[in-house]
Structure formats: structure tokens, C-alpha cells
Amino acid sequence: MSVPVEQMTSGLAGAIDQGIITADGTETSEAELKEVSNINKEYNTAREFDKGAREQFNRDRKYAQGVADLTWASDANIIGSFIDILVSFLYAQNPDVSVRPAPRVQPPVIPGMPPMPPDQKQMDAQKFAETLQIVISRLWKDAKLKRTMRKMVRSSLSVSTGWFKALVYSETKKNPEIEKQLHDTQDNLAKIEALKVMLGESYDGSKDELITELNNQMTGLQANVEQVIKRGLCVDFCRAEDVQVSLDVADTADYLDADWVANNMYIRKEQLRARFPRLTDEDCKTADTYYQRRSSVADKPQDVTGDGIGGSGGGSEGQFTKSSGGSGVSMMGGEKPVEFVKIVELWSHTDNLIKTFVDGIKKWATPPYPPPQASTRFYPYFRLAFFETDGSRQPQSLSWRMRKLQDEYSTKRSNGRLTTERSVPGTVFNRGQLSPEDADKIQNSMHMEMIGIYPTNQDLPLEKIIAAKPVPRVDAAIFDTTPVLRDMQIVSGVQEAQAQSASVEQTATEAEIQNSGFASRTGADRDCEEELLNDLAQYTAELAVQALPTDIVQRMAGPYAFWPEGMDVQDVLTMLDVEIKGGTTGKPGARSDKETWATLLPLVQNMMVQIPQLEIANPPLAQGYRNLLNETLRRLDDRLNIDSIFPPSMAAMAPPMAPPMAPPLTDAPDEAAPGGVPVGNGTVNNPTTISPAGPPV
Numbered sequence: 001m002s003v004p005v006e007q008m009t010s011g012l013a014g015a016i017d018q019g020i021i022t023a024d025g026t027e028t029s030e031a032e033l034k035e036v037s038n039i040n041k042e043y044n045t046a047r048e049f050d051k052g053a054r055e056q057f058n059r060d061r062k063y064a065q066g067v068a069d070l071t072w073a074s075d076a077n078i079i080g081s082f083i084d085i086l087v088s089f090l091y092a093q094n095p096d097v098s099v100r101p102a103p104r105v106q107p108p109v110i111p112g113m114p115p116m117p118p119d120q121k122q123m124d125a126q127k128f129a130e131t132l133q134i135v136i137s138r139l140w141k142d143a144k145l146k147r148t149m150r151k152m153v154r155s156s157l158s159v160s161t162g163w164f165k166a167l168v169y170s171e172t173k174k175n176p177e178i179e180k181q182l183h184d185t186q187d188n189l190a191k192i193e194a195l196k197v198m199l200g201e202s203y204d205g206s207k208d209e210l211i212t213e214l215n216n217q218m219t220g221l222q223a224n225v226e227q228v229i230k231r232g233l234c235v236d237f238c239r240a241e242d243v244q245v246s247l248d249v250a251d252t253a254d255y256l257d258a259d260w261v262a263n264n265m266y267i268r269k270e271q272l273r274a275r276f277p278r279l280t281d282e283d284c285k286t287a288d289t290y291y292q293r294r295s296s297v298a299d300k301p302q303d304v305t306g307d308g309i310g311g312s313g314g315g316s317e318g319q320f321t322k323s324s325g326g327s328g329v330s331m332m333g334g335e336k337p338v339e340f341v342k343i344v345e346l347w348s349h350t351d352n353l354i355k356t357f358v359d360g361i362k363k364w365a366t367p368p369y370p371p372p373q374a375s376t377r378f379y380p381y382f383r384l385a386f387f388e389t390d391g392s393r394q395p396q397s398l399s400w401r402m403r404k405l406q407d408e409y410s411t412k413r414s415n416g417r418l419t420t421e422r423s424v425p426g427t428v429f430n431r432g433q434l435s436p437e438d439a440d441k442i443q444n445s446m447h448m449e450m451i452g453i454y455p456t457n458q459d460l461p462l463e464k465i466i467a468a469k470p471v472p473r474v475d476a477a478i479f480d481t482t483p484v485l486r487d488m489q490i491v492s493g494v495q496e497a498q499a500q501s502a503s504v505e506q507t508a509t510e511a512e513i514q515n516s517g518f519a520s521r522t523g524a525d526r527d528c529e530e531e532l533l534n535d536l537a538q539y540t541a542e543l544a545v546q547a548l549p550t551d552i553v554q555r556m557a558g559p560y561a562f563w564p565e566g567m568d569v570q571d572v573l574t575m576l577d578v579e580i581k582g583g584t585t586g587k588p589g590a591r592s593d594k595e596t597w598a599t600l601l602p603l604v605q606n607m608m609v610q611i612p613q614l615e616i617a618n619p620p621l622a623q624g625y626r627n628l629l630n631e632t633l634r635r636l637d638d639r640l641n642i643d644s645i646f647p648p649s650m651a652a653m654a655p656p657m658a659p660p661m662a663p664p665l666t667d668a669p670d671e672a673a674p675g676g677v678p679v680g681n682g683t684v685n686n687p688t689t690i691s692p693a694g695p696p697v
Contacts, residue, residue: 028363036357036364043262043344046247053394054241057159060399063406064158074413078485079402082492083157086398090525091149094140095533095580099133099541101125102577125575127562132576134557135548136540139168139233148235149585152384153529155240160397161252162384163238165263166536168373168543169231231552233540238263239319243381251393253385261381262346266290266320269339272358276365279358288360290320290340347371349378373546374569375539384532386525401491409484416479419472426469433457433465442466493522526585533580541578542569596636603632 062068066077101122143166152162242264249258267275272284320340342359353368371378385395431439438453445451455465488494545567553563564571572578607629614622 032364033362036362039346039355040357043244043346046244049247050244057241060159060397063399063403072410072414073417075410076413078409078488079399079406082488082494083154083398085494086157086492086522087150087153089522090529091146091153091585093585094146095584097133097136097537098579098581099129099136100577101129102575124562128564129576131553131557131561131563132541132578135544135553136537138556139540139544143233143235145235148237151237156384156386157398159240160385160387160395160400161240163240163243164382165236165238165380166382166539167234167380168547169234231548252383253388255381255383256377256379259350260346260348261379262344263381265343265345266340267343269341272341278366279361283361283363286360287341287358288322290322290342291337292340293319293321347379352378373543375542376569376573377535377539382532382536384528386528398492402488405484405488405491409481412479412481412484419474423471423474425471427466428469429466433460529585530580533585537580538578541572545572600636
């Protein structure tokens, strides 16, 4: 039963007049304070250890932005252009999800007998696979996975590592581990609860303002314009400097084996109470305040101080800093700076708990709790890196590998520009042979202007007074950037055909050969990307079967969807094979796809006629043909799945064969012929042939 807004407001005002505190009133124990202090100390130790990596992130990011050095006379951003090209090719679309029943040993095929029809479990597994495939694709689309993955790929190329966090939300309570706002009713409910607490406590501001805000929240809630509780997948992109891996692993690539992984989240300080109702006003006052830095091309790579990036003072954390001074602070309307707080969410694999604390506050922002859903990987974080190096904790970035080539390119272009500017034709004259007025006329003359002068010595020829300025001879080979660009293409894998900057005219065949080389060169990068997406597909399946009810799944996949609600995670692993179809994330190669399809189409058409016939006449041979076609598709690296063309089994649809008829039996006495076996009134001389009965001997 809903309560009118006016009645609720008056009740809260009465509670304030009576001095009733609406907070939960929980006390913080000494054990909790000690645990938070220990976790905070371990976290800060790891942050200090990786401080150099975050400083390198800043330098690499500036090279990717093209602002590493603003003193160049010419600074074409080749690194940024190559990154744009690679992002567009590596992730052009969401991959195709493939879910199939796991392979199982089939019963033996007896010659002359039809194969056994599939049992109910096999049929359920097939329906479940079809449903789960639709659900995963829909969850990825609703979560806008493409936008997050492109940011992740760009981060990997720019600063060496890309991270995102994936969670399925379905609870009716607020999820602090989700960074983005869901904008559903549970967000509004959390704000209302925080307002209730603030109205019930001693508050320095105006109570009327709080009551007005509460009124607005309740009015918007009663309008019912939002979804009551959203259910689905949430994918949060995490900046590389905001993710911290514990020091028990030497390489961040082994983060799944780490004791803990944490990420930073920054929210506005006034939203802290709404996000974490357990905190009081006194707790919020002790929280360290951060300010968002303005993006400025004037920041130099060497302006690195404190804990992260930027020259705005100590204690900076990437885009945020504890200092409020300087021009790098984000302002609202040019007035008071916007204040933020840093929330650290730490997933501890040692005790399987999520621990959340705020920088500067000595108690938990929310009590430690287990993950909402179980998964085989535990961590919701996913890491992408293309340039791993042996013996290094952090991988390399494309910006790092190309930085010196970028400097060399900018040097040649800048020197060439300065030389060109200084080689502009000009005129020199003998100022002593001219009056000051005539000298100024020549010096300030415009292009192709007729200038009349009166030399002081009329007998001196004009050629002795005015002459062309000597122009230095320029060697174009000194400023040729072709070798530098060739080296940059070798390092990045981007060819001239992709960059559209071919120095010589190319035929279509030559450009296609370069495209094929580019596809082969980026194959390793796609493998890293597809390995991550395979893990994400399996992780999404594990969480979806626990979090999504049947009615939500039927909205996604239709009323005939099969969804075993509450299934154990291990059952998903044993029943189904969840993966993505390789090569479906990047841009297709038009020519190579056409050639592959021209080769496969006649073969598939021929098999579509032969395999169904053989499944009835000779099932083992039909299975051999299926395996042969699968192997052909695998060797040609094609994404075609024969299960989408052929039905699972045509033999199961055929009527069962009748057993062989036995010879009629009579009342005549059985007599065995020489060497034969008596059967009825006849003699079987051969187990496979039956001879007719003869006259009695």
C-alpha cells in the first residue's frame, strides 16, 4: 500500500521534532577498524609499488593523443592514427555467440538396426543451448558491450592494458559494486533512504530543502516512468590506473590467481550517503576529497608528481587529484570545485568476499559480503593486453614501441618545415644607395607590386643596388619520412593500404596482398581478444542461470524458451559448450570471404544431398562425412557451422526397420540334414541361408 507524499513528509518532520534517529545505529567494533586498516595498508603498498607503471601510462597516453611534445614545428599524430585504424579492424562488431550441447559418447550402432532416438536430456540440452545463446547475445547488446570493448582495445594499444568489470544485477537492493547508475527505482529508493537518515539526524542545512527534495523523489517514483528493477548485464570500463592487482603475482596477466583485485570508483561527495547509508555525517567529513583534473594539452610528460598523473600536487590518482588549486580542477560554473571521494572495491579471493572502503574513512562503507552469484573465475574483471613481455609485471603499449619513431618523424617534418620557410625567395638591396623612404617601400612591398625609387647615385646600375636573396640548396632525401613510416608500419602491423597513404601507385592485387598480410599480422591480437570474449561468454552464462528468472528469459527468447532456473554452475559446464565464433569481431575481408565461399558452396550443396540419405542407409558412413566436412571448414578457417544447415540426425526421423521374418513353422517332425541344423521342418545348412524342407527320408 502506497503512502501519500504529504503524509510521509509530515511524519518525517514529526520524527525530527521528537528527536528520533532513523539511522541503523550499528556500532563499529575494534576488529573491524583493525581489518580495514590492514587492508588499506596492503592496498596502498601495492599502489606505491606500481606507481612507475601509472606514470608510464601518462606518458604513453600523451603520445597517443599527439601532445607528448608541443615544441615541434610539425607533429602529425601517426601513433594516434594507427591506433584508430587498429581499433576499427580489431573490434568492428559484437561476436556471434555459439552454444551447443557438450559432446557425449553415443550408443553403438548395430548394423541393420536403427539408431537410438535422442533421450529427453539430449533434447533439453539442445533447447537450453538455443535459449542460452539468445540470452547471452541479448545481454551483451543491452549492456552496450561494443562501446566498452572498443574503449578497452584503445586502452590496450595506448597504455598497454585494458580492463572492464562485468556483473549481472537482479537484486532488489542497491549494488555498490556497479559503477554506473542504473536509473531504476532502486536508485531512487536509495536516495530516499539517505534523505530519511539525514532528516532524522542533526543537520546544519535547511530541513525545508531536504523535504522538498524528498517530495521530488517520491513524485518521480509514483509516476512509474522507470523500470521497477532492472535485470541484466552491466559492463563497466575501468581505466588502467584505477585497477590494482595484489603483489603476490609477478605478472598482472596472472590476475585470476591473485589474492585480490581492486578498482577505484569516484563519485561526488554529496552522493556518498545515498550510496552507502551505513556511513554517518561524521564519517563523510573524514573522507579524503578528490578533484577532477581538466584535460589540458599543456601538461608535459615530465609533470608527474605524487601518486599518479599531472603536475597538480601530491596525491593525484590518474584523472583525479587531492589538490584543489591550479587550473587543472574541474569547476561548476566557475565557482566551487566539484568534490569527489574515492571508493575502493576489493575482491578478496582468499576469503571470497567483496570489501568496500572509502579513502579516509576507517570503517567499511558496507559490510563485506560474498559475490551475488557464483562463478568459476570468481573475479568479474577482464584484462586485455596485446604486447606481453617476459619478466615484466606490466605489458608494453603500441605508444611505447613507436615513441622514438614518432619523435624521429616529427624531427624530420619540423626541420623540413623550418627549412622550407627559410627558403622563401626574397630580395636584398643596398640601403645606403636609397633614401629611407625608398628603402621602406621595398622592405614593405607586397607581392608583384610596382615600386618607384630614386637612388642617390643615378649613375649606379639598378643591378648593383637590388639583387635576389641567395636560397640554400635543399636535399629532399634528408627530410624523407618514408623509412620512418615503413618502420612504424612494421612495428604496428598497419599497412599502406589501411593507412591510405601509399607513396606509389598500387594495383588492386597489391593492395589486397597487403590487406592479407595485415590480417595475418593482427591475428595474434584477435586471438587475445577472442580468448577474453570466450571467458566472458562462459562467465555470462554462469551468472545468467543464477540471476535471471524464467519470465525474464522468455521475454528475451520467446515463450518456448527452455530455462532450468536455479541450475548449478557445474551443470552448465558439463551440459553445454559456450564460446564465440572466431573471426566475427573484426571487419570481414571481402575478397578472402568470397574465395572461401566459392570453394565451400559446391561442397556443402553436394553433402546436403548425400548425408541425409546415408544417415538412413549407412549411419557410420554419414557420420564420417559429417566429420570430414567439419574438418574441411576448420582447415579453411570458416565460421560456417554445419549444425545450422543439417538437422541433428535424419535417421532418428525414419520409421524403424522391421526385423527379418522367420520361416513358417509346421507340425512335421524335425530332421537334420547331413551337416545341417534342424529348424522346424527344414534344414539350415548355412546360418545366413534357409533351405526349403524336403521329403522325409
